[in-house]
Amino acid sequence: MKEVIKKYIPNIISESKLSEAELEDAFIKYRTRLDSLVQIQNSPDKPHCLFDWVLLAKRGDEKAISFLMYLESEVFELLERTEQKFHNQIRGTIKKIVSSIDTNVEIPNNPKYLNFIGEIVGLNHIIYSAGERFKLKAIEQKMPNPKRADFVFYDKELDDEIYVDFVSIHNIDTKKLSNDDDLISFLEGRFNRKLESKTPNLDENFHRIKLKDGKEVNFAILPLIWTEICDLIPFKSAFKKIDNKYANVFSCLSLLPQLFDDGTITYNICRVSDILDCWKEQINT
Secondary structure, eight states, X not given: OHHHHXXXXXXHHHHHTOOHHHHHHHHHHHHHHHHHHHHTTOOOSSOOSHHHXXXXXXXXXXXXXXXXXHHHHHHHHHHHHSOGGGHHHHHHHHHHHHHOOOOOTTOSOOHHHHHHHHHHHHHHHHHHHTTTSEEEEEEEEEOSSSOEEEEEEEETTTTEXXXXXXXXXXXXXXXXXXXXXXXXXXXXXXXXXXXXXXXTTSOEETTEEEOTTSOEEEEEEEEEEESOHHHHGGGHXXXXXXXXXXXXXXOOEEEEEEEOTTSOEEEEEEEHHHHHHHHHHHHHO
């Protein structure tokens, strides 16, 4: 596995700033998990941590190889696009991606490592897609209540600050959803839960919150969807409806795996509504 790591994700490991002892502890933890899975004759139906992707890549899985290469490039690009003063905090997130291994094999999913990946790719997406509009001002910014916002940006277009918190939504069970309204209701419930958990005891004015000095700033959430994209195709119009519906919620994002004629796969982060358009086109070709 170490050879695969050196080949596909050397920057992720080096930028995580894990010591040799910490990295070895992570390997031991992962081997313990694998041994436990063998004992109960169980095999996870999806990667549970970064090392699961590495193991799949070692076996020649093209999807896993592409995912690791994508994540490696996202880490490199984010560090290139951000100021030096933010790098230690970004490296802290990278470290969590590498070391987030749940040894409890009874738990079918480990959303933690995906949440941390979401922070990297989501931040990179905002900085890249916004061009010169958004300037990163802070990471893990304390608020008066005293919660923290994942990121603070200066919005040059509005000459205003915006506090942004990410919300990862995992494994949407579409079998329990009958129509677009069901999905929208489910998502709105998750949006409201996140907003309410982050803004208690704050004077709120629509989508703005008041800081200790009396200054009002925008507060918004960015939803990251972690579920099988093909399951969401019947709800394409629902995602289009909510893209610009809320002043305090960005469009839902997810990762798009694209399969090319030569068999190669690439990943990109996009709006879910755009992904569903692309996905449907792939299926129909």
